[in-house]
Amino acid sequence: MDLPFVVATLTRRGLLTPGRPSRIAAQLGALRKWGLSLGGELRQATARNPDRTVVIDEEGAELTYAELLDRAERTARAMRAALGVRAGDRVGVLCRNHHGLIETIVAATLLGADAVLVNTGLSAAQLATVAEEQRLRVLVHDAEFAERVVGLPAEVHRLDERAREELVAGASPGALRPPERDGRIIVLTSGTTGAPKGARRPTPHGFGPLVSIIDRIPLHAGDRVLIAAPIFHTWGFAALQVCFALRATIVLHRRFDPAATLAALTRQRCDALFAVPVMLQRLLEVPPPDPRPPLKVVAVSGSALPGGLAPRFMDVYGDVLYNLYGSTEVSWASIADPADLRAAPTTAGRPPHGTRLAILDTAGEPVPDGAVGRIFVGNEMLFEGYTSGATRERRDGLLDTGDLGRLDADGLLFVDGRADDMIVSGGENVFPSEVEDLLAGLPQVREAAVIGVPDPEYGQRLAAFLALHPGETLDPEAVREYVRHYLARFSVPRDVVFVRYLPRNATGKVLTRELRRYYT
Known part of the structure; x- marks a missing residue:
């Protein structure tokens, strides 16, 4: 990335403001010595603003x-003295958002x-699989997950919040040196359709x-x-990195x-909120303060x-919404700002500076504007790459x-x-997300999901799952007629299932x- 753009952006966002020379020197020294790992970021921030509040949580911290x-x-x-954690080991973190989670992640990176980062929604069986596949030496977990970690391999040290606090209180003094290798962050893929995979973040x-x-x-x-x-x-982890x-x-x-x-x-006078889209829907369901x-x-x-959802949210809270499209594997691909979302509420936006994006066909060739690829x-x-050794297809430096x-x-x-997720129904390509977006616009619908299911005649067909707002009703045929009015015949869901909530x-x-x- 070109230096003038970096300097201009850092200046515009207040990161290159004057300060005490001794603190600026310490800040630069921390970055030079520890790099841009999470531990290095915390060190540089501490060198510059040691007395600034970094975290406030509902535990009172x-x-x-x-x-x-x-x-x-x-x-x-x-962890090094009592549990033998060394550079290259893996420390599992099964915690909700609180200061202890951050301390544990930083501690791991300080040791190399x-x-x-373990999904709090995993079952006991999935946790045991993750612990074995990721070769965990330690699992630090919140007390509420005690029953789920019982079945972990015997060689995995388990630390709940109380045990971790006792370790911290009894830690011997002594300076830490930069580790021989950078500690990596391993994020588990969401696992919405199968077992989660560990993705190594650079x-x-x-x-x-x-x-x-x-x-x-x-x-x-x-x-x-x-x-x-x-x-x-x-x-959420990206938000933590940006905040440091x-x-x-x-x-x-x-x-x-x-x-x-x-x-x-309101109470904490927050300038910004990092959330996932379903949280915006929930915020709109309560009276605004x-x-x-x-x-x-x-x-x-x-x-x-x-x-x-985007225009409805901005109508209440102002044009402050930014939508980042990315994944565990590619980090970010594009960002939509409020103007983009006003013009096209479902857009993923444009690639930010330094990002390349291409829409390719099955042969790896670019497709025309408007064509799907x-x-x-x-x-x-x-x-x-994944911790299993697998990776994704790359073309000309771009990742699928x-x-x-x-x-x-x-x-x-x-x-x-x-x-x-794309299905072929009667020889036609059908995208469930297009139908989801349409159904989500019905005033009676709180949330919608559309999936492909097997069909003996057409190969596959669409099934729509709808959760309605309290007190609302809809007729399945009325739903089908609504889709038929706006979309092609093959996009009409044959099945309309009403559920209390979407899993x-x-x-x-x-x-x-x-x-x-x-359907099984």
């Missing part, structure tokens, strides 16, 4: 940057160990990744940010509750924005996202869904495998 670094260092020394080698994001999403140094997205997910780089104050709640979130945004939270940015990612992305933070999409004449990206994982993605059980 309100830690400064210096206090958080001290706790993370004590955690690291304790890999932190495996350590940034410069300011390019940060600049790519904050150029399009106007976050500033010292902002106050509520991270509602789970930090074990790529988007910005020397921001982070507000955390263990669980998302719309009323509590709105109250915290008066006055409104002083939000300048609401940044969402993790799943597609349902049709109509496979989405390939290139940027500085493409994943390093696994999604299908198209670019319009103005360069806006539209994502049609996963390549393996979702902890990041808000619909678990399609649970819906398919209706």
Whole structure:
């Protein structure tokens, strides 16, 4: 990424402001010595603003940057001394959003160990599989997950919150040196259709990744940010990285509750909210506070924005919504700003600076504007492969996202869904997401999901699952007629199933495998 653009963006976002020479020197020294790992980012922020509050959580913790670094260092020394954790080992973290989660991840990187971010929605059997496949040496977990970790392999050390606190309190003094290798962050894929896979995230080698994001999403140094997205997910973890780089104050709640979130945004005077799309839907279901939270940015990612959600949210909270499309494997691909979302509410936006995006056919050739093809992305933070040794297809330095999409004449990206979600019904290609967006616009519908199911005559057919707002009713034939009015005949769902709620994982993605059980 070109240096003038980096400098201009960092200046515009308040990161190159004057300061005490001794602190700036210490900040640069921390970056030079520790790099841009999460531990290095925390060290540079501490060097510059040691007394600034870094995290406020609902457990009552309100830690400064210096206090958080001290706790993370004590955690690291304790894990090394008591549990033998060394560079290259893997530390599992099964925690909700609170300061202990952050301390543990930072501690692992300070030792050069890999932190495996474990989805809080996994079952006991899935946890045991993850522990074995990821070769965990330690699993740090919240007390609420005690019953789920009973079946882990005997060689895995298990630390609940109380045990971790005892280790930290008893940690011996002593300075930590930069590890012989960078500790990696391993994020588990969402596993909506199968077992989660571990994806190795690279350590940034410069300011390019940060600049790519904050150029399009106007976050500033010292902002106050509520991270509602789970930090074990790529988007929540990205928010944590950005906040450390910005020397921001982070507000955390263990669980998302719309009323509590709105109250915290107002009480803590938050400038920004990081969330997943379903959280916006929940926020709109409770009365907005008066006055409104002083939000300048609401940044969402993790799943597609349902049709109509973006303008409805901005009508209430202002034109502050930014939608990032990406994945665990490619990090980011495009960002839609409020103007993009007003013009085209379902768009994924445009590639940010330093990102290449191409829509390719099955032979790897570019398709014309408006034509659907496979989405390939290139940027500085493409994943390093799965921990199993597998990877994704690459073409000319671009990585396959696994999604299908198209670019319009103005360069806006539209994502049609996963390549393996597209169905062929009676010889016609059908994208369930197009039908989902249409059905989500019905006033009676709270949320909608459309999937392909086997059909003896047509090969496959569409089935629509609808959760309605309380007190609302819909007739299945009326739903089919509504789709028939707007879309082609082969897009009409043969089956319309009404459910109380859609099954979702902890990041808000619909678990399609649970819906398919209706047909097994």
